[in-house]
Amino acid sequence: MNERMIYAKILFAITLCAGVTVAIMQGFIAIADAKNQGVFARTSLAREALPQIVKEPHDLVIFYGSSMTRAGFSPRLFDRKLNEMGKNVKSFNYGFGGLNPYFQDFLSRRIKDEFVANDKKLKLAMIEFNPFQTTQTRWQGAKPVVDSFLSMLASDAELFEIAKQDITRGTLLFNIRYIRNNISSEIITSSFGRGIFPPYRWRQFEDTEEVQQARREIGRKLGEFFEKDYPDLNYQDWMYEWQGAGTIPEERSEETLTAFEEYYDLNQTDAQMKNDRLSRIRSADIEELNFEPLLVESFIQIVKNFQQFSDKVEVIMLPRNTKWITNTPEGKKRLADAVKQIEQATGITIRDHQHLDIIDPTMFSDTTHLARYRGDVPYTEYLVEQYANDL
């Protein structure tokens, strides 16, 4: 065999191995449906909705934030109230659980790109500053998904900038985007890891067996009621017709609403709330609030991005379940410093809705999120009162 022939054979073997390997991997990712799971699905659906949003004839409002925004803001209710006042408004819920400000920054750039490209402006951008999404603990916990989110949310030019700084990392990210369908190996490893060894949940406190049984029963019932109330619904994590949020009371039957009341009562037992609090401390440092500087900087960048295509930008801290979550004195000091830093950098005064009179601890579904119907309705009505004049 001549020299070129043997090297051609080696090159053929390398490319064939690589090609088949990539094909197997693509097949696996497709079968596992990894792209359509949880926050990945919600983020990509919300991003895919942008071209349709910018074509809306209404004055546009986006509430941008974390899972607290997702749970606490009802765009359809917000719009209805404002439409009744004669305002031509359409709002969207862009709240994402698990999407910390670093990732939100990249998504906000894509929103900006879409609005700027279509010469469109937001009438109002409400941006949630969520202190516990901005902690070092949260950042550490997000490490496994950094590459996937970056390859999904960054533009080619941004990835190229990363590659210029670090060619190895840049190539890796391009590889994840174009060869791995945005699914990094870390995502697969951690997903398998969770399957084999489910993460330890804080279960230091236990309800009685009867309460647990009743909770399981009501959960099952709610599932059935959902099927009944929405028989033909093809549910997705972010739905245009629901404007990115969940259901509204008007669409639900009486028995569903009664079941929800029962559900929340059963979920607000001392044991449940104590466990949830411990879980938040462990996963988000919710009381001490040791901020991650990178995330604070990213949050400032989010605000600046929105300022470029919005008539008005508001930064809001959402209602907090003060019965269960209390910041330590050091935590309060750190929060005050972070707020000051953001206000100085953006020129916007943060609206503190953490201690609103209209919200009480029974309106939460856990230690942090406003409960559907019980919590999101009064809070959305409060927002209508606050911002009607600006719209």
Place this chain on the structure above:
Amino acid sequence: MIFNTPIFFWFFLIFMIFYGLVFVKQKAKVYLVIVASLVFYGAWNYAFIPLLVGSAVADYFIAQAIGNSDSQQHKKRWVTLSLVINLGILATFKYADFVLVSVADLLSVFGYHASIDTLGWVLPVGISFYTFQSLSYTIDVYRGDMKPRKGLLEFVAALSFFPQLVAGPILRARHILPQMHAISLPKWDAVKHGFLLITVGLLKKTGADLLAIPAQKAFEAHENLSTLEIWTGVLAFAGQIYGDFSGYTDMAIGIALLLGFSIPLNFRVPYFAVSPVDFWRRWHISLSSWLKDYLYISLGGNRNNHRTRNVFITMLLGGLWHGAAWTFVAWGAFHGLIITLTHYLAGLKVFAAFNSGNNKLITMVKWAATFYLILIGWVFFRATDITSAIEILSAMHSFTNDAELGRHAMAIFIMTSVWVLLVHIMDFYVIKGADKLEKKPWLFWFLIILIQSICIMVGEPSNEFIYFQF
């Protein structure tokens, strides 16, 4: 740029197109190897390329000078210069801060609180490997074990040869230079073996990264762990460092085979060793043989009743080679101690039958004792400091540890143990019987693709190889 990253794949693919299809002449291939190796090295930090090239150029001319010297005294001067340059570079970049901090600590013991500024320089990747490799050339020429070779570019290409540049194996000039002088055409059987080694290396690296999780838990948060979890962590680290390092060298050897080069084996199923001496014949063979040939023998070896001292110094410096920290010194000293103890016990009449016995039970006892001692050694190697090492060792041997057993602790322990064992069985098979598998093409390529697919799916290319830091 590490082997299991996409950038290396593209780099290697482009390199192979030029190496195999464009440049077919020997000289052109050498140029290409140099350029590719410098690009490969520069991907970490281009600033250190002059150091690598400078080291190679200096040793090339020093070796020529030794070869041209008539008197032993002149030769000695030249080899001393080579030692000063290479060890000086190593000392400056790797050990200067360690010495400065240690001096400050020592002074503070005597009540002097000296304010000493450390250099804080970045450690050039692979510096310990290429300085030792380069030194072996001048020492071999000085000893008359080889004649200085003509061809500066070939020497630079050999020293910077990218498959082994950053984490070994540490090649001897007499092994690699003739290959670089006449680059041979790879044989298809060797190519297949290369593919097998690359795949096995990738699998070992992937497993090592997964083992890093329990290992990290045991070494960085051992306070609340049960005895079983600490043992799991130490065992996991044993598996991690083996998988990581031997995986890298397997890939290096495999890549070299695709280019027509042969690189000797660096690991021979080390955890199957039946004595500490046997372990060092199987673990990082290129380093242990380097230390034996250039340090232990230079110190006098077994002669003049100084074996114990020489073993101890060799192991101590071998430990220090791995990193500028007291934990590595302690690891080296521990191995010096257990090797000396093995020598001592071997000399006792009461152990004579035990040592010469071929009984399976005796072999098992020897293996268990050796493996236990190796694990103890890894505690020093991996611990963040000596105090933590002692705490971990104490927790490993505590029977009154009342820490609650974590969920899945037993499952993780079993999986870790099985993985370490399976990797060794796989390696044993690759060394002894790979040719049988390579003769069954369908099964061979099926396994290659299957294993690579799994590794690429779950392997995390962001995890660097542990040995890069040495």
